[in-house]
Amino acid sequence: SQKIEQNSEALNIQEGKTATLTCNYTNYSPAYLQWYRQDPGRGPVFLLLIRENEKEKRKERLKVTFDTTLKQSLFHITASQPADSATYLCALVVNSGNTPLVFGKGTRLSVIA
């Protein structure tokens, strides 16, 4: 069966450290992978998109990697700050079918001062 799994429901990290979140998928052939941030009581906000032929993407303190062999994406936040505390969702755009985005359940990140 098709699955998207984000490594843990919750991740606590000390301020200043690098947070690493994992997104694994099975039985999908994604063309793209996206990462979104969701704050409590709000809708998801787009952060980064990475294509299947790209290994890495960066935006300020954010870095995303995409390994289609391992079927995994890693999302890194360097020099993490308490303001980075939120739920982070990965989403796949698959090569077949009409469904535009398939979301993982998210990882709730807490950055402790």
Added chain:
Amino acid sequence: DTAVSQTPKYLVTQMGNDKSIKCEQNLGHDTMYWYKQDSKKFLKIMFSYNNKELIINETVPNRFSPKSPDKAHLNLHINSLELGDSAVYFCASSQITRGETQYFGPGTRLLVL
């Protein structure tokens, strides 16, 4: 100048009632979506419209009926509400159907008593 707006933000109603949620986007996008986020925070697509035409209709009870009067609006009408319909409903839009960044509204929190 909110990009994607939804009304109402909160909706508390009795089982068996009929209710509507409205969504509007001012981004000039061609595609709009409805998502349901349940108590476990899993975000799942329900419907997608492109230029007022239904293109995705996931396995959703036919008590749910989307209506798109124009490409800037996508409303969701729910008949005979059930307890299991309690969730947060998000509207989103994107420029094209697949692979594109999606912009989400703030969500409508529906509670069926």
